[in-house]
Every structure is written in C-alpha cells, then in structure tokens.
Amino acid sequence: MNTSIPIACFSLTLASLLSSPASAAVSRSEYDALIREARAGNHEPALIMLRQHGIEHPMDLRAAYDHILIASWAGRNEEAVGAYEAIVPAPNRPPADVLAAVARAYRDTQRWDPALERYREGRKLFPKQSSFAVGEIMTLADAGRADEAIVLGKELAEELPEDADARLALSYAYKVRPSPYPVLQEADHARTLAPRKAYVTREYIDSLQHAGLAHAALTIAREHPELLDDAKMRQLEADYLAETTRLAAMPYRLESERYANADRALAEYERLIPAWETLGPSASADVRRLRIDRLQALHARLRMQDVVDGYESLVAEGISVPRYVLNDVAAAYLYLRRPEEAQALYRQVMNDEGSRRDNPSERLSNETGLYYSLVESEQFDEAGNVIQAARAGQPTWRYIKGVPQRVPNDLHLYSEQTAALGLFYADDTAGAAKRLRELVDHAPNNVGLRTSLANVYTSRGWPRRAERQLKVAEALEPQAVEVEAGQGITALSLQEWRQAEILVQDLETRFPEELSTQNLQREWTRYNKAELRIEARRGIASDSPVSGNGDFGIETVLYSAPLNYNWRAFGGAGYANGDFDEGSGNYRWLRTGAEWRGRDLTAELEASTHNYGHGIKPGARMSVAYDLNDQWQVGASAELRSRETPLRALRNDISSNSAGVYARWRQSDHREWRFSLAPSRFSDGNQRLAATLTGRERIYTRPHLKADLMINIAATRNSQEGGPYFNPRSDLEVLPTLNLTHTLYRRYETVWEQTFILGVGAYKQQNFGTGAIAVAGYGMRYRYNDVFDIGATVIGINRPYDGVRERELRFMLDMSFRF
Numbered sequence: 001m002n003t004s005i006p007i008a009c010f011s012l013t014l015a016s017l018l019s020s021p022a023s024a025a026v027s028r029s030e031y032d033a034l035i036r037e038a039r040a041g042n043h044e045p046a047l048i049m050l051r052q053h054g055i056e057h058p059m060d061l062r063a064a065y066d067h068i069l070i071a072s073w074a075g076r077n078e079e080a081v082g083a084y085e086a087i088v089p090a091p092n093r094p095p096a097d098v099l100a101a102v103a104r105a106y107r108d109t110q111r112w113d114p115a116l117e118r119y120r121e122g123r124k125l126f127p128k129q130s131s132f133a134v135g136e137i138m139t140l141a142d143a144g145r146a147d148e149a150i151v152l153g154k155e156l157a158e159e160l161p162e163d164a165d166a167r168l169a170l171s172y173a174y175k176v177r178p179s180p181y182p183v184l185q186e187a188d189h190a191r192t193l194a195p196r197k198a199y200v201t202r203e204y205i206d207s208l209q210h211a212g213l214a215h216a217a218l219t220i221a222r223e224h225p226e227l228l229d230d231a232k233m234r235q236l237e238a239d240y241l242a243e244t245t246r247l248a249a250m251p252y253r254l255e256s257e258r259y260a261n262a263d264r265a266l267a268e269y270e271r272l273i274p275a276w277e278t279l280g281p282s283a284s285a286d287v288r289r290l291r292i293d294r295l296q297a298l299h300a301r302l303r304m305q306d307v308v309d310g311y312e313s314l315v316a317e318g319i320s321v322p323r324y325v326l327n328d329v330a331a332a333y334l335y336l337r338r339p340e341e342a343q344a345l346y347r348q349v350m351n352d353e354g355s356r357r358d359n360p361s362e363r364l365s366n367e368t369g370l371y372y373s374l375v376e377s378e379q380f381d382e383a384g385n386v387i388q389a390a391r392a393g394q395p396t397w398r399y400i401k402g403v404p405q406r407v408p409n410d411l412h413l414y415s416e417q418t419a420a421l422g423l424f425y426a427d428d429t430a431g432a433a434k435r436l437r438e439l440v441d442h443a444p445n446n447v448g449l450r451t452s453l454a455n456v457y458t459s460r461g462w463p464r465r466a467e468r469q470l471k472v473a474e475a476l477e478p479q480a481v482e483v484e485a486g487q488g489i490t491a492l493s494l495q496e497w498r499q500a501e502i503l504v505q506d507l508e509t510r511f512p513e514e515l516s517t518q519n520l521q522r523e524w525t526r527y528n529k530a531e532l533r534i535e536a537r538r539g540i541a542s543d544s545p546v547s548g549n550g551d552f553g554i555e556t557v558l559y560s561a562p563l564n565y566n567w568r569a570f571g572g573a574g575y576a577n578g579d580f581d582e583g584s585g586n587y588r589w590l591r592t593g594a595e596w597r598g599r600d601l602t603a604e605l606e607a608s609t610h611n612y613g614h615g616i617k618p619g620a621r622m623s624v625a626y627d628l629n630d631q632w633q634v635g636a637s638a639e640l641r642s643r644e645t646p647l648r649a650l651r652n653d654i655s656s657n658s659a660g661v662y663a664r665w666r667q668s669d670h671r672e673w674r675f676s677l678a679p680s681r682f683s684d685g686n687q688r689l690a691a692t693l694t695g696r697e698r699i700y701t702r703p704h705l706k707a708d709l710m711i712n713i714a715a716t717r718n719s720q721e722g723g724p725y726f727n728p729r730s731d732l733e734v735l736p737t738l739n740l741t742h743t744l745y746r747r748y749e750t751v752w753e754q755t756f757i758l759g760v761g762a763y764k765q766q767n768f769g770t771g772a773i774a775v776a777g778y779g780m781r782y783r784y785n786d787v788f789d790i791g792a793t794v795i796g797i798n799r800p801y802d803g804v805r806e807r808e809l810r811f812m813l814d815m816s817f818r819f
Contacts, residue, residue: 035066043074050083061087065098072101080105096126103135112143130156130163137169141176149173157186164194168203180211202227205236214239234276234286241268242293248300255479255510262301269294288314292325299328302513307332323352327366334369335515337748339376346370364390364411368418375425378746380703387422391415413439417449424456426703429669432456440469447473451482454490460669462630463493481507485516492523495597497565500524526786529818531559539578540794542808545726545801546646548578548585559595568595570606578647582724585651587612589643593621600627610641612650617641633664642680649682649725656682670698686720686727704743710759711736726801728765735761735773749786755779755793763799771800787818 031049038046050067064087071080084102094102103118116139122132133156140149153170160166171186187207194200201224208217218236221228228236248262273290276283291314298307311329314321321329330345346369358366367390374383394412416439424432436453443449450473457466467490473483484503491500504524507517539551547553557572571592578585593606601624608619619641627633642658649656660678673695680688693713700707712735718727737759745752757777764770779793790813797808 038070046070077105077108107139115139134165134169138172141173146176164190164200183207184211214243238289245297265297295325304332304335339373343373380426387419427701429460447477451486454486463490464630466490481511481514485520488520494599530561532817533557534815536813538811540809548580551578566596566598585647614653636661646725652724654684656680672696688718690716706741708739731765733763751783753781768803773799790815
C-alpha cells in the first residue's frame, strides 16, 4: 500500500537550499539537474552531493530535509533515519512530507516506538492529513499490537467514512487475525470508495489472495494488467492452479466429473512449466513451485507413478519438497506397494513442527497412512501402537460452536474402522468380524463399514453372509467402487462367474485406477488361467505293507482355462511303484474329463485307463460337491477302478471299485470338521468300509505364527483278511497333531512359510491289540502372486502294522501353477 503524502514543500525547500551557503559547492544548474534526476529515479548522484553537504554544513536544516526525502525515495531507510537523527536540535515543526518519510523509515527498519512517535506527531501537527493516522495503525499492527491497531482503525473509518485509505488501514490491521474475511471486507469497501486508485485495487487483489480466493484475484489482476509486475502475476496464476488442484481432491457431483479439475490443472501445469522455464533465473522459484504443486494434481488424478517420478526428480536436484506435499507422495509410494518409502515420509510429516497445526482430519489421515505402511511392511506391533494412539486422539463426540447438541465424530468412527481392520490384517479374523459387526450395529447406514465387514466375511469363508451385507450397502450407494469390488470378489467365491465378469468390466470402465478394481481384476485374471497341479511322494526309509519299500508316486493334472464360464477340461497322468516281499509293483494311469463349477455345486466326470502289470484296463470316476450354506457342504463320489486301491493289491491283480459320501461343517477359517464314509469292493471279494472324521481347531493366532490342533480318527472294516495286501478285519486310528505355521517372509501375495508337525496317537487293530503312533514332520511352502504355490514336507511316522512296529520317513511335494 502506498502511504506517501504529497511533497508540496519540496520546491520551497529546494529554493531555500540553492540560496544558502551550502549551495556554494555546486552551481544552481548542476543542483537542479541532480534533483531532477533524483525525482526521475536516479537517486545516487543527488545523495552523494547531499551527503557531502551534511559533512560540510551539519546545521543546514533545509539540506537535511532534502537528504531525508531523497533517501526515502531511494529506499535507503537507514540513511534517511541517520539524516534525521543528525539534526541537532530536533526541529519543532518539520514539513509534513519529511515527517512522513522519517516515520516510514523508522517503521521499515522495525523501530516501532520512534515510528509511532513521528506518526502521532504528524497527527497533531497536520490533523487534516489522514496518512499519519494510517501509518500509525499499520505500525501498531506490525509491532504486534493488533487490538490497538483495530480500535484505532475503526475510529478512523468512522471519522472518515469516505476515505479509502482509512479502510485499507483497518484491513491491514485485521491481517494478524486468523480469519481473512474482515481483511477482504475492508479492502472491498475501499475499492468501492476508490475504484480508480491503482494502489487500492492492488490491495484488494492482495486481500482476495490472502482469503484464498485465487480465481477472483487472478480475474481482477487480468482486468488490470498494468497494476502488477510479471512476478506477481505468476504468483497469482500459481495460486489459482493450486486452488484448482485442491478442488480436484474434493467430492464430485457426477462420476464423469471426478477428474475434470485435476485434468484442467495438469494441462495448465504442462503449459506453464516449460513457458516459465524459458524466463530464466527470475522465474526459477515460480517454476519450482509449479513442479511441487503438480505432484498434488497428479495424486488427485491417481497417477501415482508420475507422483513418485516427479518427487524423486526434485530430490535429485536438491530441491526441498515442502511438508504439505509429502503426505501425497507417501500415499503414492503406498499405492505402488513401496511401504518402506511411504513409512519414512509419513514419519517425516508427523515429526515436523507443523504437524501440531494440522486439523484433526489431516492428522488422522497421516496416522492411518503410517499405520498401513507399517502393516504392509509386516511391522504389526508398531502399527498397533500407531492406530491405538490415533483412536485415543479422536473423541466419540464433537461439539460445534453455536449448536447445543453434541454430534457424532466421523473421524472417531473411521479410526475405529481402521483399528478393526487392523485385527484382520494381523490375522485375527474373528476379532475383526466381531468389532466390525458392533460398528455396523451402531452405524447401519455406513457403507464403508458394511463393505469392510463383507470383506472379512469372505476371507473367513462366509461368502453368502458377505453377499447379504453388500446387498444392503448396494441399496445405500448402488455404484460405490468398494461395494462393486466386494461384490465381484464374493461372486468369484460363490462361483458366480458371469456376475463377476459384469462387475469387473464395469469397474474397469469406470474406475480402472482404483486399487480395489485392480485387486478384483487380478482375481478375475487368475480365474481365467489354465492350472497345472502336481503331487509327488517318496519313501526315503520305509517298509510299509501298504505302499512298499522305497515307494514313489507322482500325479500331474492339467486343467484348461474356463470354457463357457462353468466348464474346464482336464487331463492327467500318474505313476507309482514300490517294493514288496513278493516283488515290485508298478502302476500307471491316464485320465481325462470335465469339471463343472457353478454356484453351490462343483462336479467332475472322468474316464481313465489303468496299467498295473496285468494289461490296460478302463476306469471311470464321478464326484459332486454341494454347498448347503456357508457352513455345510455335502458330497458324493463313485469310482470304477479306484486309484486309492493299495499298490500291493494291484500288483497282485486285485482292483477295487469305491463310492463315498461326506459332510463338511466349516464354522469359520478357525474351525472345520469333516466326516466321510467310503465303501469299497475289491475284485477278490473283499468288501471294505472306511469311516473318517477329521477336524481342525485354531488354538493360537499371531501375525507370523499360527497353531492348529488337527484331529484324525479313522476306522476300517474288511469282510476278508489275510489277503496279499494289508486288510485287517477292523482297525481304529486316533491321531491328534499340533501344526505350527511360521511365516518367514510375506510381501503382499508372496508368502514363504515353514510348518512343524508333532503328533501322538493310538492305533488299534483287531487281534493285535493297541499300539502308539508318533508323528513328526517339517515342511515349507512358497506362494507367489496367487498363481504359483509349492510345498514340500518331510514326515516321520512310527506305528504298528499287524503288531509289528514300522518306521517310515517320507518326502511329499505338491505344486499348483496357473498360467
């Protein structure tokens, strides 16, 4: 703001100076030329001359006045103050323009008390000149005495209601207050009073900028391009782009408009950055700001790789990226599955001094960002501490000024939802489901909570429960991304292939950049792949009467990619051999068939050929499994020339046909029991009935360690005994085992685990009494990207057969590969 006053007395001072003795050093024409140059902006020659006058004639008051004025014009505040303070004794009534220049010089050098004294002196000596009151108000504001400045500003505005400068002074006093709107109000009033004054319009543009109304400020600046320099215009353009970028992150009215602001801002960044770079060093700071602000626009557009590339480019150039952008960069790293880099940036943001000034929403956003980066880098203990602190920082209720009733705090609900999901990520699926159910009961219309609960249900093996939750969520927000993605995952779990495809295609069209869409797409791609399964076993040191000494077996099955959604063709081959007292047994088989998978039902039908040393013989098999609900599944199978026939029986040209039924109760991912009944008829006339009860109970869960109690109870009865294969009249085996699974490495869909197996049980065989069974084993399993799974186990068994204790050491391998 221009606070200078007219210098009407300057010509009189100059005339007096020329007639004084001080002018003897220069001629009148030379002096006139120097002064004209000073008034035209070339101050230095006149100042050199006046400094010399000050040395030669220190008591020349009129020369001192001119020295003060020209030093003030030149912006040499210290020199102006020095020239004034050199006047001894101090003048009783200096000219108004000189006094104003001195006061302004004191103010500009932050000498508040002398500045206030000069302004107050001016108000007394020149009561009709409001510039002294204006200067006093602004000096009070600069000195941190805002209340006094505002009181004096209001008094001046009331005294001079038509004076635009009075309004600008009050506007200036309000700038120290948190709210920018009183500043804007007074500046707007001043512009109404003096719309043609350039400095008034400039102050109005500044007040709009100060209030965050960047578009309005830029619009008016473009209407008056002569008022601002290029640097100021660049600043306003950058402010407007930053405002557009902030709007890009706001909720949108129409789905088609969600990226409109981001695309508009990015187009401007792409235009302005190269244009301003051509301006050279004068615009380097503005270019740097554009490059930094562009990161936020890229984040709003979910162009996360571009965010990271832009950030790393700035860092490589030694440019310090401000805190307000770092959380967006951290989110981009997290999106790109680089949690370690995200974690470091979130810590930097939260440890910064400015974090204390964050609003609750920003603070919680950074806390949850740090939490997820810790979870995704497998640091669960610290992640738990972070989310607990976040919960503690969010009260259940909040109070709005002027509203007597308390209202629910949405941020508290979000922190509770994140903490509940934290249980899920730490493999406490039961605790996560319980907590989310409680939250849904308290906030039944919250779509995010229902979607999260549905995802937990699906992971626990309850896709139908998940489906019901998602149907409720769909009624609330029919086209929400998370709802559709959850429905897609649930449809795949329920083998609703066509529904899943519709949802995948819709989300790929509407929200291809969303992580939930990409996760669903990954699952859909996996479903559409062919699958290769391999199982193998090898007896390292064993003499089992069932499988033989040094037995070996392998089977490979290849499933085609889905055909017409529900169908898959498959073909496989296998080989087994073992050494027995009566000689070696060798068994080869081929099989081919079709599998049908649909909601609630999976069925297979196959034809096979078998060669076990007595010619090639045909076989067939059919099986069906039906889901009654999320807990119960029943199934049945029938097989002509069963592959489960003992190898020793096949070596002696004894085959079997079998049938079977089973019922499975799966309470959750923590508990499962299965009972099966399988009658077999051997070609030698023996009829066998086998009954098996197996169960699994989760007894301990931690993020990297799980303990399961496995129960296996098996009983058989044969109509004949004493044949060339192991067929006791009846037997019973009870074998509980403890399985400890330890996660050695986990990175998203890539997991490496080791398993320890330890069991002790009993085996009872008719006519041979009861003996102990001991089992110990160790295994490793590696899963990669949901398409490759391989596991290997070495297991040792000590148990009796026909009253004779046998020791077995076996190696087992299984693999699944989708391609």
